[in-house]
Amino acid sequence: MRRPILLSVPNAPSDADLISRAAQGDRFGVELIFRRHAGYLLGITTRLLADRAAAEAVVEATFLAGLRQLPVLREVESVRAWLARIAVQLARRRLRRAWWLRRLGWLRRQRRGEHATLNVFAALDLRPEDRAALARVDGILERARPGRRIAWMLCRVEGFDLDDVAAACGCSAASAWRRIADIDALVEGPVARRPGSP
Amino acid sequence: MNQLRYPLKDRLQDPVTERALQRVWRGIDEQSPRRHRRRRLHKAALAVLAIIASAGLGLAVHLRQIAPLRLSDGRPLRAVDASAEAVLALNDGSRIHLWPGTYFEPIESSSSTFTAVLHRGEARFDVRPGGPRRWLIECGLATVEVLGTEFHCRRTADRLRVSVERGTVLVRGQAVPDRVRLLTAGDSLEVVAPDHPR
Numbered sequence: 600m601r602r603p604i605l606l607s608v609p610n611a612p613s614d615a616d617l618i619s620r621a622a623q624g625d626r627f628g629v630e631l632i633f634r635r636h637a638g639y640l641l642g643i644t645t646r647l648l649a650d651r652a653a654a655e656a657v658v659e660a661t662f663l664a665g666l667r668q669l670p671v672l673r674e675v676e677s678v679r680a681w682l683a684r685i686a687v688q689l690a691r692r693r694l695r696r697a698w699w700l701r702r703l704g705w706l707r708r709q710r711r712g713e714h715a716t717l718n719v720f721a722a723l724d725l726r727p728e729d730r731a732a733l734a735r736v737d738g739i740l741e742r743a744r745p746g747r748r749i750a751w752m753l754c755r756v757e758g759f760d761l762d763d764v765a766a767a768c769g770c771s772a773a774s775a776w777r778r779i780a781d782i783d784a785l786v787e788g789p790v791a792r793r794p795g796s797p
Numbered sequence: 798m799n800q801l802r803y804p805l806k807d808r809l810q811d812p813v814t815e816r817a818l819q820r821v822w823r824g825i826d827e828q829s830p831r832r833h834r835r836r837r838l839h840k841a842a843l844a845v846l847a848i849i850a851s852a853g854l855g856l857a858v859h860l861r862q863i864a865p866l867r868l869s870d871g872r873p874l875r876a877v878d879a880s881a882e883a884v885l886a887l888n889d890g891s892r893i894h895l896w897p898g899t900y901f902e903p904i905e906s907s908s909s910t911f912t913a914v915l916h917r918g919e920a921r922f923d924v925r926p927g928g929p930r931r932w933l934i935e936c937g938l939a940t941v942e943v944l945g946t947e948f949h950c951r952r953t954a955d956r957l958r959v960s961v962e963r964g965t966v967l968v969r970g971q972a973v974p975d976r977v978r979l980l981t982a983g984d985s986l987e988v989v990a991p992d993h994p995r
Contacts, residue, residue, distance in 0.1 A: 624834075629825075630822070633821075633822055633825065637818055637821060637822070638811075638813045638818060641812070641813045641817060641818065641821065642811060642812055642813050645812040645813070646806070646809070646812065651812070651817065654812075655817055655820055655821050655824075658821050659821050659824040659825055659828075662821075662825045663825060663828055666825075715812060717805060717809060720809040720810045720811075720812050721808065721809060721810070722808050722809060722810055723810070725808060729801050729808070732801050733801070733805070736805075754803075754804075755803045755804060755805060756803075756804055756805045756806050756809075757804060757806055758803070758804030758806060758807075
Protein backbone atom coordinates (compact mmCIF):
# COMPACT_ATOMS: atom_id res chain seq x y z
CA MET A 600 0.00 0.00 0.00
CA ARG A 601 1.29 3.41 -0.90
CA ARG A 602 1.90 5.65 2.08
CA PRO A 603 0.41 9.11 1.92
CA ILE A 604 2.85 11.94 1.40
CA LEU A 605 2.55 14.60 4.05
CA LEU A 606 2.88 18.09 2.77
CA SER A 607 3.87 20.60 5.38
CA VAL A 608 2.85 24.21 5.01
CA PRO A 609 5.31 26.07 7.21
CA ASN A 610 4.41 29.52 5.97
CA ALA A 611 0.64 29.59 6.18
CA PRO A 612 -0.58 33.09 5.33
CA SER A 613 -1.21 35.25 8.35
CA ASP A 614 -4.55 36.84 9.09
CA ALA A 615 -3.08 40.17 8.02
CA ASP A 616 -2.11 38.72 4.60
CA LEU A 617 -5.53 37.16 4.19
CA ILE A 618 -7.27 40.39 5.11
CA SER A 619 -5.31 42.41 2.60
CA ARG A 620 -6.14 39.79 -0.06
CA ALA A 621 -9.80 39.69 0.92
CA ALA A 622 -10.00 43.48 0.98
CA GLN A 623 -8.88 43.44 -2.67
CA GLY A 624 -11.73 41.09 -3.52
CA ASP A 625 -9.73 37.86 -3.54
CA ARG A 626 -12.18 34.99 -2.97
CA PHE A 627 -9.48 32.65 -1.70
CA GLY A 628 -8.54 35.11 1.03
CA VAL A 629 -12.19 35.43 2.08
CA GLU A 630 -12.70 31.68 2.13
CA LEU A 631 -9.54 31.08 4.13
CA ILE A 632 -10.56 33.66 6.74
CA PHE A 633 -13.92 31.91 6.90
CA ARG A 634 -12.35 28.46 7.24
CA ARG A 635 -10.04 29.70 9.95
CA HIS A 636 -12.61 31.39 12.17
CA ALA A 637 -16.12 30.24 11.25
CA GLY A 638 -16.07 27.08 13.38
CA TYR A 639 -15.06 29.10 16.45
CA LEU A 640 -17.76 31.72 15.84
CA LEU A 641 -20.43 29.12 15.08
CA GLY A 642 -19.58 27.30 18.32
CA ILE A 643 -19.90 30.45 20.42
CA THR A 644 -23.10 31.68 18.76
CA THR A 645 -24.78 28.26 18.89
CA ARG A 646 -24.17 28.10 22.63
CA LEU A 647 -25.15 31.74 23.18
CA LEU A 648 -28.39 31.52 21.22
CA ALA A 649 -29.22 27.86 21.92
CA ASP A 650 -30.51 27.74 18.37
CA ARG A 651 -28.53 26.26 15.47
CA ALA A 652 -30.37 28.03 12.64
CA ALA A 653 -30.15 31.42 14.35
CA ALA A 654 -26.45 30.84 15.04
CA GLU A 655 -25.80 30.08 11.37
CA ALA A 656 -27.65 33.25 10.38
CA VAL A 657 -25.61 35.27 12.88
CA VAL A 658 -22.28 33.87 11.62
CA GLU A 659 -23.30 34.60 8.04
CA ALA A 660 -24.26 38.16 8.97
CA THR A 661 -21.03 38.50 10.96
CA PHE A 662 -18.87 37.61 7.96
CA LEU A 663 -20.86 39.79 5.61
CA ALA A 664 -20.53 42.74 7.99
CA GLY A 665 -16.86 41.91 8.50
CA LEU A 666 -16.20 41.77 4.74
CA ARG A 667 -17.75 45.19 4.34
CA GLN A 668 -15.53 46.61 7.09
CA LEU A 669 -12.32 44.86 5.98
CA PRO A 670 -10.89 47.84 4.06
CA VAL A 671 -11.05 49.99 7.22
CA LEU A 672 -10.01 47.28 9.69
CA ARG A 673 -7.06 48.30 11.88
CA GLU A 674 -6.70 45.36 14.25
CA VAL A 675 -5.59 42.99 11.50
CA GLU A 676 -3.77 40.68 13.94
CA SER A 677 -6.83 40.09 16.13
CA VAL A 678 -9.39 39.25 13.50
CA ARG A 679 -10.88 36.44 15.54
CA ALA A 680 -11.64 38.70 18.51
CA TRP A 681 -12.97 41.38 16.21
CA LEU A 682 -15.29 38.93 14.42
CA ALA A 683 -16.35 37.49 17.78
CA ARG A 684 -17.31 40.98 18.94
CA ILE A 685 -19.48 41.45 15.84
CA ALA A 686 -21.06 38.01 16.32
CA VAL A 687 -21.79 38.67 19.99
CA GLN A 688 -23.40 42.01 19.17
CA LEU A 689 -25.61 40.37 16.54
CA ALA A 690 -26.48 37.51 18.89
CA ARG A 691 -27.32 39.97 21.67
CA ARG A 692 -29.61 41.86 19.30
CA ARG A 693 -31.45 38.62 18.48
CA LEU A 694 -31.69 37.57 22.10
CA ARG A 695 -32.95 40.98 23.14
CA ARG A 696 -35.65 40.96 20.45
CA ALA A 697 -36.73 37.44 21.39
CA TRP A 698 -36.70 38.36 25.09
CA TRP A 699 -38.99 41.36 24.54
CA LEU A 700 -41.29 39.40 22.25
CA ARG A 701 -41.57 36.68 24.90
CA ARG A 702 -42.26 39.27 27.59
CA LEU A 703 -45.02 40.76 25.46
CA GLY A 704 -46.42 37.31 24.84
CA TRP A 705 -45.86 37.47 21.09
CA LEU A 706 -43.27 34.72 21.03
CA ARG A 707 -43.58 31.34 22.68
CA ARG A 708 -40.59 29.54 24.08
CA GLN A 709 -38.54 27.55 21.59
CA ARG A 710 -39.98 24.23 20.55
CA ARG A 711 -38.11 21.24 21.89
CA GLY A 712 -36.71 20.21 18.51
CA GLU A 713 -35.05 23.59 18.02
CA HIS A 714 -33.19 23.52 21.35
CA ALA A 715 -29.42 23.66 21.23
CA THR A 716 -28.91 24.18 24.92
CA LEU A 717 -25.86 23.30 27.02
CA ASN A 718 -27.53 20.10 28.17
CA VAL A 719 -27.99 18.98 24.56
CA PHE A 720 -24.23 19.33 23.96
CA ALA A 721 -23.19 17.68 27.19
CA ALA A 722 -20.19 15.36 26.78
CA LEU A 723 -21.21 11.73 26.42
CA ASP A 724 -19.31 10.66 29.54
CA LEU A 725 -20.98 13.27 31.76
CA ARG A 726 -22.69 11.88 34.84
CA PRO A 727 -26.48 12.13 35.08
CA GLU A 728 -26.32 14.57 38.00
CA ASP A 729 -24.02 16.85 35.98
CA ARG A 730 -26.43 16.70 33.09
CA ALA A 731 -29.19 17.67 35.48
CA ALA A 732 -27.03 20.59 36.68
CA LEU A 733 -26.55 21.73 33.09
CA ALA A 734 -30.29 21.51 32.52
CA ARG A 735 -30.86 23.75 35.55
CA VAL A 736 -28.30 26.23 34.19
CA ASP A 737 -30.16 26.18 30.87
CA GLY A 738 -33.38 27.03 32.68
CA ILE A 739 -31.74 29.95 34.49
CA LEU A 740 -30.19 31.27 31.26
CA GLU A 741 -33.46 31.03 29.38
CA ARG A 742 -35.09 33.39 31.86
CA ALA A 743 -32.09 35.74 32.24
CA ARG A 744 -31.88 39.13 30.60
CA PRO A 745 -29.87 38.97 27.34
CA GLY A 746 -27.00 41.18 28.57
CA ARG A 747 -26.50 39.09 31.70
CA ARG A 748 -26.88 35.82 29.82
CA ILE A 749 -24.26 36.78 27.26
CA ALA A 750 -21.77 38.13 29.78
CA TRP A 751 -22.13 35.04 31.96
CA MET A 752 -21.88 32.62 29.06
CA LEU A 753 -18.82 34.31 27.59
CA CYS A 754 -17.10 34.10 30.96
CA ARG A 755 -18.36 30.83 32.44
CA VAL A 756 -19.01 28.78 29.30
CA GLU A 757 -16.50 30.12 26.79
CA GLY A 758 -13.76 31.00 29.28
CA PHE A 759 -13.27 34.65 28.20
CA ASP A 760 -11.48 36.81 30.73
CA LEU A 761 -13.26 39.82 32.14
CA ASP A 762 -11.74 42.36 29.73
CA ASP A 763 -12.69 40.25 26.71
CA VAL A 764 -16.25 39.88 28.05
CA ALA A 765 -16.48 43.63 28.54
CA ALA A 766 -15.13 44.30 25.03
CA ALA A 767 -17.50 41.77 23.44
CA CYS A 768 -20.49 43.11 25.38
CA GLY A 769 -19.57 46.72 24.71
CA CYS A 770 -19.63 47.63 28.40
CA SER A 771 -17.15 48.38 31.18
CA ALA A 772 -15.42 45.59 33.06
CA ALA A 773 -17.37 46.55 36.19
CA SER A 774 -20.69 46.22 34.38
CA ALA A 775 -19.61 42.92 32.87
CA TRP A 776 -18.62 41.64 36.27
CA ARG A 777 -21.95 42.74 37.79
CA ARG A 778 -23.85 40.88 35.07
CA ILE A 779 -21.79 37.75 35.60
CA ALA A 780 -22.25 37.94 39.37
CA ASP A 781 -26.04 38.26 39.00
CA ILE A 782 -26.23 34.94 37.18
CA ASP A 783 -23.54 33.41 39.39
CA ALA A 784 -25.77 33.97 42.38
CA LEU A 785 -28.48 31.87 40.74
CA VAL A 786 -26.13 29.22 39.38
CA GLU A 787 -24.02 28.86 42.55
CA GLY A 788 -25.66 25.58 43.48
CA PRO A 789 -25.48 23.60 40.23
CA VAL A 790 -21.86 24.36 39.30
CA ALA A 791 -18.80 24.48 41.50
CA ARG A 792 -16.74 27.55 40.94
CA ARG A 793 -13.18 27.04 39.70
CA PRO A 794 -10.67 27.97 42.39
CA GLY A 795 -9.23 31.40 41.71
CA SER A 796 -11.90 32.35 39.16
CA PRO A 797 -13.41 35.83 39.53
CA MET B 798 -20.19 15.80 44.30
CA ASN B 799 -20.58 17.97 41.27
CA GLN B 800 -17.93 17.47 38.58
CA LEU B 801 -18.83 20.55 36.52
CA ARG B 802 -16.15 23.20 36.40
CA TYR B 803 -15.80 26.46 34.53
CA PRO B 804 -15.43 26.97 31.64
CA LEU B 805 -18.34 24.70 30.88
CA LYS B 806 -17.26 24.44 27.26
CA ASP B 807 -14.68 21.86 28.30
CA ARG B 808 -17.49 19.47 29.27
CA LEU B 809 -19.53 20.04 26.11
CA GLN B 810 -19.42 18.52 22.64
CA ASP B 811 -18.58 20.75 19.72
CA PRO B 812 -21.89 21.86 18.16
CA VAL B 813 -20.22 22.73 14.83
CA THR B 814 -20.65 20.39 11.88
CA GLU B 815 -19.03 20.61 8.47
CA ARG B 816 -22.47 20.69 6.88
CA ALA B 817 -23.45 23.72 8.95
CA LEU B 818 -20.24 25.49 7.95
CA GLN B 819 -20.92 24.74 4.29
CA ARG B 820 -24.44 26.16 4.62
CA VAL B 821 -23.07 29.35 6.13
CA TRP B 822 -20.35 29.62 3.47
CA ARG B 823 -22.91 29.21 0.68
CA GLY B 824 -24.95 32.03 2.20
CA ILE B 825 -21.89 34.27 2.42
CA ASP B 826 -20.67 33.39 -1.05
CA GLU B 827 -24.06 34.21 -2.57
CA GLN B 828 -24.02 37.64 -0.99
CA SER B 829 -20.31 38.38 -1.24
CA PRO B 830 -19.27 41.79 -2.61
CA ARG B 831 -17.85 40.12 -5.73
CA ARG B 832 -21.20 38.58 -6.58
CA HIS B 833 -22.87 41.83 -5.61
CA ARG B 834 -20.54 43.61 -8.01
CA ARG B 835 -21.49 41.15 -10.76
CA ARG B 836 -25.18 41.61 -9.94
CA ARG B 837 -24.69 45.37 -9.96
CA LEU B 838 -23.04 45.09 -13.39
CA HIS B 839 -26.00 43.08 -14.66
CA LYS B 840 -28.37 45.68 -13.29
CA ALA B 841 -26.33 48.49 -14.85
CA ALA B 842 -26.30 46.67 -18.21
CA LEU B 843 -30.06 46.20 -18.02
CA ALA B 844 -30.50 49.88 -17.13
CA VAL B 845 -28.36 50.92 -20.11
CA LEU B 846 -30.36 48.64 -22.41
CA ALA B 847 -33.60 50.08 -21.06
CA ILE B 848 -32.31 53.62 -21.62
CA ILE B 849 -31.25 52.77 -25.20
CA ALA B 850 -34.61 51.12 -25.90
CA SER B 851 -36.60 54.03 -24.49
CA ALA B 852 -34.39 56.52 -26.37
CA GLY B 853 -35.01 54.57 -29.58
CA LEU B 854 -38.73 54.54 -28.89
CA GLY B 855 -38.70 58.26 -28.15
CA LEU B 856 -36.76 58.92 -31.34
CA ALA B 857 -39.25 56.88 -33.35
CA VAL B 858 -42.16 58.80 -31.84
CA HIS B 859 -40.35 62.08 -32.45
CA LEU B 860 -39.59 61.18 -36.08
CA ARG B 861 -43.23 60.26 -36.53
CA GLN B 862 -44.27 63.59 -35.06
CA ILE B 863 -41.93 65.72 -37.16
CA ALA B 864 -43.10 64.05 -40.37
CA PRO B 865 -45.96 65.79 -42.20
CA LEU B 866 -49.39 65.20 -40.77
CA ARG B 867 -51.12 62.25 -42.44
CA LEU B 868 -54.37 60.41 -42.15
CA SER B 869 -54.35 57.75 -39.46
CA ASP B 870 -54.16 55.00 -42.09
CA GLY B 871 -50.96 56.57 -43.46
CA ARG B 872 -52.39 58.19 -46.59
CA PRO B 873 -51.37 61.81 -47.26
CA LEU B 874 -53.76 64.56 -46.23
CA ARG B 875 -55.30 66.21 -49.33
CA ALA B 876 -57.98 68.82 -50.02
CA VAL B 877 -61.48 67.57 -49.36
CA ASP B 878 -64.64 68.83 -51.03
CA ALA B 879 -67.17 67.06 -48.86
CA SER B 880 -70.41 66.17 -50.60
CA ALA B 881 -71.47 64.31 -47.48
CA GLU B 882 -70.43 64.40 -43.86
CA ALA B 883 -66.81 63.29 -43.46
CA VAL B 884 -64.38 62.74 -40.64
CA LEU B 885 -60.64 63.02 -41.17
CA ALA B 886 -58.80 61.05 -38.49
CA LEU B 887 -55.15 62.15 -38.40
CA ASN B 888 -52.08 60.22 -37.31
CA ASP B 889 -51.37 62.53 -34.34
CA GLY B 890 -54.75 61.65 -32.84
CA SER B 891 -56.55 64.82 -34.00
CA ARG B 892 -59.86 64.66 -35.88
CA ILE B 893 -61.54 67.04 -38.34
CA HIS B 894 -65.28 66.70 -38.82
CA LEU B 895 -66.55 68.16 -42.11
CA TRP B 896 -70.19 68.90 -42.83
CA PRO B 897 -71.69 68.40 -46.31
CA GLY B 898 -70.75 71.17 -48.74
CA THR B 899 -67.46 71.99 -46.97
CA TYR B 900 -64.26 72.55 -48.86
CA PHE B 901 -61.19 72.07 -46.72
CA GLU B 902 -57.64 72.30 -48.01
CA PRO B 903 -54.41 71.63 -46.10
CA ILE B 904 -51.67 73.90 -47.44
CA GLU B 905 -48.74 73.35 -45.14
CA SER B 906 -47.76 70.54 -42.83
CA SER B 907 -44.38 70.52 -41.09
CA SER B 908 -42.96 69.37 -37.77
CA SER B 909 -44.09 72.60 -36.09
CA THR B 910 -47.02 73.95 -38.10
CA PHE B 911 -50.12 72.71 -39.78
CA THR B 912 -51.92 75.26 -41.93
CA ALA B 913 -55.18 74.66 -43.73
CA VAL B 914 -57.86 76.75 -45.42
CA LEU B 915 -61.53 76.38 -44.76
CA HIS B 916 -62.76 77.71 -48.12
CA ARG B 917 -66.40 77.22 -47.30
CA GLY B 918 -68.73 75.26 -45.10
CA GLU B 919 -68.58 74.07 -41.58
CA ALA B 920 -65.95 72.09 -39.73
CA ARG B 921 -65.21 70.97 -36.24
CA PHE B 922 -61.60 70.56 -35.19
CA ASP B 923 -60.59 68.32 -32.35
CA VAL B 924 -56.86 69.00 -32.00
CA ARG B 925 -54.87 66.69 -29.75
CA PRO B 926 -53.56 68.72 -26.79
CA GLY B 927 -49.81 68.89 -26.33
CA GLY B 928 -49.10 68.06 -29.96
CA PRO B 929 -45.92 69.34 -31.60
CA ARG B 930 -47.67 71.47 -34.25
CA ARG B 931 -49.28 74.87 -34.14
CA TRP B 932 -52.53 74.69 -36.08
CA LEU B 933 -53.55 77.64 -38.24
CA ILE B 934 -56.93 77.51 -39.92
CA GLU B 935 -57.41 80.25 -42.48
CA CYS B 936 -61.08 81.09 -42.70
CA GLY B 937 -61.01 84.13 -45.02
CA LEU B 938 -62.29 86.71 -42.57
CA ALA B 939 -59.98 85.46 -39.84
CA THR B 940 -57.28 83.04 -38.96
CA VAL B 941 -57.86 80.67 -36.07
CA GLU B 942 -54.74 79.63 -34.23
CA VAL B 943 -54.81 76.72 -31.84
CA LEU B 944 -52.54 74.43 -29.88
CA GLY B 945 -54.76 71.79 -28.37
CA THR B 946 -58.49 72.24 -28.35
CA GLU B 947 -61.84 71.45 -29.85
CA PHE B 948 -63.57 74.15 -31.82
CA HIS B 949 -66.07 74.65 -34.53
CA CYS B 950 -65.93 76.91 -37.61
CA ARG B 951 -68.75 77.80 -39.97
CA ARG B 952 -67.86 79.89 -42.98
CA THR B 953 -70.26 81.47 -45.42
CA ALA B 954 -69.51 84.05 -48.10
CA ASP B 955 -69.69 86.99 -45.71
CA ARG B 956 -69.64 85.50 -42.25
CA LEU B 957 -67.48 83.31 -40.05
CA ARG B 958 -68.58 81.83 -36.77
CA VAL B 959 -66.00 80.28 -34.46
CA SER B 960 -67.07 78.56 -31.23
CA VAL B 961 -64.76 76.85 -28.78
CA GLU B 962 -65.76 73.72 -26.87
CA ARG B 963 -62.48 72.94 -25.10
CA GLY B 964 -59.15 74.74 -24.71
CA THR B 965 -58.21 78.11 -26.18
CA VAL B 966 -58.00 79.57 -29.68
CA LEU B 967 -56.70 82.83 -31.04
CA VAL B 968 -58.73 84.42 -33.83
CA ARG B 969 -56.87 86.99 -35.94
CA GLY B 970 -58.10 89.05 -38.87
CA GLN B 971 -58.87 92.57 -40.11
CA ALA B 972 -62.55 92.06 -39.44
CA VAL B 973 -61.97 90.77 -35.92
CA PRO B 974 -62.55 93.41 -33.20
CA ASP B 975 -59.09 94.75 -32.22
CA ARG B 976 -57.75 92.42 -34.99
CA VAL B 977 -57.26 89.63 -32.48
CA ARG B 978 -59.50 87.89 -29.98
CA LEU B 979 -58.80 85.09 -27.52
CA LEU B 980 -61.58 82.58 -27.18
CA THR B 981 -61.77 80.05 -24.37
CA ALA B 982 -64.09 77.09 -23.78
CA GLY B 983 -67.72 78.14 -24.20
CA ASP B 984 -66.87 81.36 -26.12
CA SER B 985 -67.93 82.01 -29.69
CA LEU B 986 -67.24 84.82 -32.11
CA GLU B 987 -68.99 85.83 -35.28
CA VAL B 988 -66.94 87.77 -37.80
CA VAL B 989 -68.79 89.63 -40.52
CA ALA B 990 -67.26 91.00 -43.71
CA PRO B 991 -66.78 94.80 -43.29
CA ASP B 992 -68.71 95.67 -46.45
CA HIS B 993 -71.65 93.50 -45.50
CA PRO B 994 -74.72 95.28 -44.16
CA ARG B 995 -75.23 94.05 -40.58
